[in-house]
Amino acid sequence: MSDTNTWQGVQDEVRRRIRARQWKPGDLIPNEADLATEFGCARTTVNRALRELAGAGLVERRRKSGTRVALHPVGKAVIEIPVIRQEIEAGGQRYGYGLLTHGTARPPARVAYALGLGDAARTLHLSAIHLADGAPYVLEDRWINLAAVPQAEHHDFSRKSANEWLLETVPVARGELAISAQPCGPDEARALDVTEGTPLLTLERSTWGLDAPVTFVRLWHMPGHRIVSPIAG
Amino acid sequence: MSDTNTWQGVQDEVRRRIRARQWKPGDLIPNEADLATEFGCARTTVNRALRELAGAGLVERRRKSGTRVALHPVGKAVIEIPVIRQEIEAGGQRYGYGLLTHGTARPPARVAYALGLGDAARTLHLSAIHLADGAPYVLEDRWINLAAVPQAEHHDFSRKSANEWLLETVPVARGELAISAQPCGPDEARALDVTEGTPLLTLERSTWGLDAPVTFVRLWHMPGHRIVSPIAG
């Protein structure tokens, strides 16, 4: 599997040469045709190997110029954003869910801004708690743009979380994630059973459909929560 | 560019059908050969389009079974981990750097555990502050495994940050990132000029070389710091 006539094998060999400093950062490496000859494989194979390395940020490629080893190989951490139920069940814990508040409301300025809505927009505001083995796991504060998802207004969110319902109902085009550390406010303190001011890891996610903003959600994780992810290299 | 005889065009069309619910989550979609016929292109082209969609998590593929639309399209947020100097300069601010403490020390249990070292290991301990326009931006607490990077012991880290020096010096194979919210301790309060207990966004990064752990670093960001990243869809 590590032979240089498979694209994986070629990629491994190129990685090895870069790590071994045979090809140093900034260096121009041989062109695809030459490498193909050296490795005894087709140019297509070398192309795929190098293309994926470029995607990973290890090399930079430009037509006519050639391929060079990246100067500052930008590490990339890929954070997977699963449905919360699955996140909890994957950890071997029992999932619980409770809807706390529910009603239509004007979006606060922060939310309107994040979604690019006017303050006159009608939104559905939900507050819900997700439990792991009966204990609070994360507090969810969500606004749904009723102009984009009108059927949400009369939907029953008391059993299934809006998270899952939206995924099944609305096609999602793109989104944005913001991670920050916030002090626990009075509402969060009550819902999570935590003393006020405690640092909470906070995730804010904006989601857009094909043309309209769909939802903004803020997740307050329990103290000590960690997001862990491998770094691609 | 959106014609269905380029892999981009095929991918766009498949995305469109999924978003339009023509192919719903869980559905089996036609096989590559049939799609190639329909789109009037080679199977290779369809293959590349679907392969990348699978990588993005929008579809799931299994040999013999076929390709089906993902049930819970797992959103992926890719966080780029640049060198801190570049992060600051990219924001149009002036970068500053100061080494606070420097010396060899036994790694604390937490660090030894994260790197998989015994407590007897010799490490270099550095503490440094990164400034943006003269104001504290992030506090860095770093341990370097001297068994893996012996030349670090007598290197001068007062001018250039260990971050950049290590990238240029040691080939990195893999790493792990943990994000959490921590209360500001007394040392951090002094270095960042922040009152104790304030929530700080904390990043912990472990890095391994080819066979040995290289470094563990903890970054304490200023209050209010946000990590923002697009979500792939």
Added chain:
DNA sequence: GACAGCATTATGTATGCACATATTCGAGTC
């Protein structure tokens, strides 16, 4: 009916070829 083994099928990959496209470089022109 249980099970081993084989045929089937869809994806995965390699190859040789052709042509597209971006970029560089140098020749020719003023």
Added chain:
DNA sequence: GACTCGAATATGTGCATACATAATGCTGTC
């Protein structure tokens, strides 16, 4: 010397074909 334009070149992509590989399901045997 500056500038324009075309040749050269490395990557990007598409195609037809062949074979590899994994998973499924069927078939025959006991």
